[in-house]
Amino acid sequence: MRPNIETFIGCDSSYEDADIVLFGAPFDSTTSFRPGARFGSAAIRHESFGLETYSPYQQKDLCDCSVFDSGDLELCFGNAESALADIENRARQILRGKKLPLLVGGEHLVTLGAVRAALQSYPDLHVIHFDAHADLREDYLGARLSHACVMRRVWELLEGEACVPSKNNAVEPLETGTAGPRIHQFCIRSGDRAEFIFAKQHTDLHLFSFDGLEALTAELAQTRTPVYLTIDLDCLDPSAFPGTGTPEAGGVSFLQLLAAIRLVSQTNVVAADVNELAPMLDASGVSTATACKVLRELLLALAPERSEKARAEF
Amino acid sequence: MRPNIETFIGCDSSYEDADIVLFGAPFDSTTSFRPGARFGSAAIRHESFGLETYSPYQQKDLCDCSVFDSGDLELCFGNAESALADIENRARQILRGKKLPLLVGGEHLVTLGAVRAALQSYPDLHVIHFDAHADLREDYLGARLSHACVMRRVWELLEGEACVPSKNNAVEPLETGTAGPRIHQFCIRSGDRAEFIFAKQHTDLHLFSFDGLEALTAELAQTRTPVYLTIDLDCLDPSAFPGTGTPEAGGVSFLQLLAAIRLVSQTNVVAADVNELAPMLDASGVSTATACKVLRELLLALAPERSEKARAEF
Amino acid sequence: MRPNIETFIGCDSSYEDADIVLFGAPFDSTTSFRPGARFGSAAIRHESFGLETYSPYQQKDLCDCSVFDSGDLELCFGNAESALADIENRARQILRGKKLPLLVGGEHLVTLGAVRAALQSYPDLHVIHFDAHADLREDYLGARLSHACVMRRVWELLEGEACVPSKNNAVEPLETGTAGPRIHQFCIRSGDRAEFIFAKQHTDLHLFSFDGLEALTAELAQTRTPVYLTIDLDCLDPSAFPGTGTPEAGGVSFLQLLAAIRLVSQTNVVAADVNELAPMLDASGVSTATACKVLRELLLALAPERSEKARAEF
């Protein structure tokens, strides 16, 4: 008799054989509005048993992929820096094993830990960011490590130096070398004015939709630029995804997100995350079911073809 | 003083005068994921008092139609065959009375009972199937009478013989005479790989949407082919219809479903059903309200014109 | 130390400086189906702290506007006439102060009180009405002051005399002078047959969508006609806005409503209201969040430019 093992459906590979390694980061201590994202990764894993492993969209089956689900990290509530260090360590370990780390949040701050690890392995990393919120604040009620600041911290990382804000929170445009911004934001429809001013100067921000993604991914694919993909599920419209801390009307549809994921998968994605499902706020269960489906499609899009394996099945 | 009578709004005809007879099948014992569809028919009846009888879409009024609501069957939980027999008997009785049976589920397996009855009266029956799921499994965890297998069982019925699956669950293409498939599936976006392979060989499956429905209904209308219409309400997108056992992102909108119902109503519909509302999962009540509206529009689309009656009103 | 003051976010003007004055009318005694709209205004105020004051849609910030939030009226439950009188008084006081009253319901009947006040100040008032329901019944279960009759009562007000219905609830077309109807209804998709017949004769009713709004607002803007805008939030599709008493499938999207608000804001809007959020029915909280955003966008669209103030900020 074996003990009770619970993984995301179809992720039954051994660690050694795996191409992708899932891990959960149940953390939401900095969530400012409605908490509960800490339960996101466990809910996605648990509810995945209501999902098929086969996708008619991509005509692929998770059973033909090699994914290992290493469960949730045990993180310290109320200490963001300590939690980020644990996340960074896990991601680094996976990257060193030549596997793709796929982090499931938790609140969006967890992304910072995984980006730190990815940047060490891939110094020329670009970040593609799907979100309703710009997440570009300098600080939030005094905290610099907050979900509302995560892309600002990521920007500082990528630029290689801490950014000293000038007065009135208006940051001076930095010399960022010959290349353009390395952060590409889509679906953004919420932020304070200072964030949008910052974005105009420092990031590649696309308001409201995925407009511009196709051109971007074509270019990144051609240059084989390493890409970190971070998906805040609240990029989806609240009608499709109510179960999140800060729902913002006017978002994209599930099918639009699916198409966007497939575009990004044509680039050299080296790490990714999905975050901000808050199951306590998901009375109908639809948000969790949708998050499961997004994760399945993301795994299928990112997993390498294992032709021998797939061939053996038929 | 009369006892408390509760019917779907506007369905006040006597049985004798009725063109359509509603009946509920509160059964969900084979539901594999989230149960509760057993409460669907009662909730639709009860919440219909928040609905108008008049439809601005069709410019018709239920008060001008002749529908009788015979209430819910009392079905045995945990015994699918016995429940199906009771459903078949009720449907047969209504068909023999030259009326259209309109079954309200319950889980999708209930359809099998009503199709059995309809096939006896109409041996050349076609089935039009709106659903997120193919429902074409040979069996589900060992059960052949399961909501996940219902269209497979219907297919066996229509082909007149039990189908013996070959190895690997791959069924050999049968000789089905000169005509093409008699099962027409729309909006399908979930199933295991074997189901899609089966569908390719044996049914007329349309992925994701109602594409192809207009051509189909034109042809069926021309030949006056008898049609059974089965609507699994989870064909709707979960944003519009969260209150169901197995919500699947990426579905159709209410207005698209409405247009599809009106297309099908131009054919010779002899029986129909609406199923898979699970009120326990409908915290907001919106799914139940939408199911009521779908049922109203279906009744208005299928009810014959009673010109004297309508004339008397004005 | 100051007492606890709670206002809609960013509405921190003094009464004297304000261009717009918010007030809530927590009343729902005539709600026939699912009550709870009484809690709408308090929920909108309370949950607004999860909202940004800046809108990327309009590129404006509430912090640059002058809005005063005077809180909720204390209304008598079960006495509609008394509640309407209190609402009318508050609206009149604000109008006399040369400010724009923005009423937050509560059920839709509250509109009648504010229209009474507006009509006194602006005898040539037109009313633009966004709603799923026509609200044109002569009475509802015997009550003439009901949410289901509110636009009928408004119509009587605008036409300057009580309307005596003829038999069968069919009202004779009145001589309304040279001009056309002064009530303009959009998104309407529910009502009994008599309401639609009444509308054909007496109001400018647009079924299902905002089709026709652009032409209307262009004309009203040109003539500087004073406009009262009443938004029943159930004009939105229930997928976007489930938390309301009588959800009706087939509605408009948030982005469509936003565009419509901006069209209307080009006319001479002298008073407005937003109503029918029922937080008890909003398990996910998404409806309340959306109502907050609609109110923010409405305030930003209606607030005059305060150039000195805005200038000082940068």
Place this chain on the structure above:
Amino acid sequence: MRPNIETFIGCDSSYEDADIVLFGAPFDSTTSFRPGARFGSAAIRHESFGLETYSPYQQKDLCDCSVFDSGDLELCFGNAESALADIENRARQILRGKKLPLLVGGEHLVTLGAVRAALQSYPDLHVIHFDAHADLREDYLGARLSHACVMRRVWELLEGEACVPSKNNAVEPLETGTAGPRIHQFCIRSGDRAEFIFAKQHTDLHLFSFDGLEALTAELAQTRTPVYLTIDLDCLDPSAFPGTGTPEAGGVSFLQLLAAIRLVSQTNVVAADVNELAPMLDASGVSTATACKVLRELLLALAPERSEKARAEF
């Protein structure tokens, strides 16, 4: 085929044979805090199918009683006087038929209608009142017909004249003849100070519990005094009965209420009611199930022995 009839379980008598007649009053327009009691009677009827007809507490079976369920009245929302008139008429009709009217609310104001009818038939009526709230306000936010004032209005009825309050809401002690108070209140634990002062002068109020009920019922039974029993279900502790508009910690248990009902049943009960279940506030369904059980026990306690009928069963 018969139409769908839905009654409280086991209440299948014809009207003619019935000893007790149930009727529902779905009204809650004056509810000041959390509405929804309008759905109480329908929920009790609907959920009663989860209840046994046999009571091991009383060793009686509803199947041996003769109860007729006449369904819900159709009442006008927002017009309390009109609703009360309809309730009074129904109760009078039942009393004239020499049957016991058992009213199921709705909010507590509905009691006033039934007491009016009972007082006409029984001028020496006493009222036994189980409630968390004294309900003795002179008016509530200006309304005299409010759930918060119902026992004050009942008191005026019983004393045969309207009571003119003196200044400061302090009513002068009236000459009420030789007898003591005719209103007997139990479990009361909420009210403003003026209500408790009024009670000290005019009613027989017992704080917090059923202390004193045994002595009272013994006396009333001996004199065959006609008794109206009104049960506001919020007399129960919120742990046992959360689903009500104004829950008050510190209430009685289900078993204590059961014992109290059986004590009262030894008097000459001529009419009764059960009210204030609000199913929208009953997420767990436990309050509704408990209300069903209270109603079953009340029916069994009040129904006369039908010895021939019971005998025939064995």
Place this chain on the structure above:
Amino acid sequence: MRPNIETFIGCDSSYEDADIVLFGAPFDSTTSFRPGARFGSAAIRHESFGLETYSPYQQKDLCDCSVFDSGDLELCFGNAESALADIENRARQILRGKKLPLLVGGEHLVTLGAVRAALQSYPDLHVIHFDAHADLREDYLGARLSHACVMRRVWELLEGEACVPSKNNAVEPLETGTAGPRIHQFCIRSGDRAEFIFAKQHTDLHLFSFDGLEALTAELAQTRTPVYLTIDLDCLDPSAFPGTGTPEAGGVSFLQLLAAIRLVSQTNVVAADVNELAPMLDASGVSTATACKVLRELLLALAPERSEKARAEF
């Protein structure tokens, strides 16, 4: 890196070392009223992480016990006999390993499978049954394998022959040898009349409470009679345990149940189960938390003292 293992808290023993083996039976196909008990075992396991392993009631710690959690069986919905066979097999395997099987339901029917296995190992087995419901029906809507009949089926098993009911469902008293009944029922407060008549003849039924349990356990302990303990959690009052399919007011408290468990643990308990938690009906989460605590206390009461292990800890 290890895969994600999820067990009841503190149940980290290997199978070989274990004294007690937990297993879940996620089955509820025969539930007649409100389904969802299928999710009970997974919820108990998942939410146990909010529980301490130490009990101040028993001054014991789960970390000092040897319990193995073998997860949930994968059972076929809609086929009760097949599910029972799987449960029986698992229980038999554990019993043969000289360990105590502790089954977590699921609906109450699952008990029948485990009792079958226990009776094979212990022909003189007695059953102690804590429940609100007698569960002694001959059949329920035609089904003999139903949660409402489970103790009737257990009775037939223990008496060694199928029981043929006479007319009117009244079973003739059987010769059951010299000993008294082998089924001991406590807290029972619901059933139809025939069940109570049956119980009077054939079981040792105690109404409403644990009265009589102390005498019984003293006797069973003295004779070292093997005991199967089945706990339907709805024996608890709905105030303490709302999250169950058929809540019955008037139940026992958590502390009373705890005391009862400790009494039973002084007998020779050879197998046990805990069932009927329905997490979908547990909006507050309190029922699940309480079920976890009941299971912890049951494990601590039944687990043998491992003195070396406990000693090593200090």
Place this chain on the structure above:
Amino acid sequence: MRPNIETFIGCDSSYEDADIVLFGAPFDSTTSFRPGARFGSAAIRHESFGLETYSPYQQKDLCDCSVFDSGDLELCFGNAESALADIENRARQILRGKKLPLLVGGEHLVTLGAVRAALQSYPDLHVIHFDAHADLREDYLGARLSHACVMRRVWELLEGEACVPSKNNAVEPLETGTAGPRIHQFCIRSGDRAEFIFAKQHTDLHLFSFDGLEALTAELAQTRTPVYLTIDLDCLDPSAFPGTGTPEAGGVSFLQLLAAIRLVSQTNVVAADVNELAPMLDASGVSTATACKVLRELLLALAPERSEKARAEF
């Protein structure tokens, strides 16, 4: 027109006149299980409008007391030390004004801030602690500032030095002078073994109930010892108070808590708090209503008699 002011009902005193000052601490970043206590203070304030100001238990009225509600602090999520500093500052300010600070949480960690302030003013402070949990851990997942450690931190404060734990988390008994423990814990029923061992050595811990409170308060009253009263509302049984992060079966009743509060109020209470209401987990609203009532009774018990004021009322 005044802006919208929202205070706890009846707390309308000016700051200057106030004897007691309420303030809220909306913080829950260290909550390890189910978050949401951050919304507790706002919910208590908002829902208090459903409460009477008069208490029949104490026969006092909040309108006769002088309480000022200063609203909620704006605290930084994810930074416990910073939040505690803000709480300490507010409490110190109130104490210096010779008023009693009454803190409403938030999670239980907030108590530490207020105790720091109180200890400065009252070096001989004792703490009376009502709670289900001992809260005596040395650290929790590495965090020393956690709700699970708050009484351990308070103990260190009171003992005047940080406590260095020896190996195995077993703290050496300190010399605490001539007096016994200054922390008095009641209703405790959850903790790990080490916490109970610590309590045996260092605190005055009473398991399960209020046994011993009467003797304690008599002694403290006699010596006029300054007392800080901290009430974790989860001391209540989950049946009475489900809406909290870590519900523990087996707690006290509302009436028992009420009696305990009145006992403590006979001592020299100099500061107090009420915490751990989590409104998101309170589907029925009963927990919030009960928290309001606990706060009312606490205020009435602690507020000095204002005889002139009360006299003027009559």
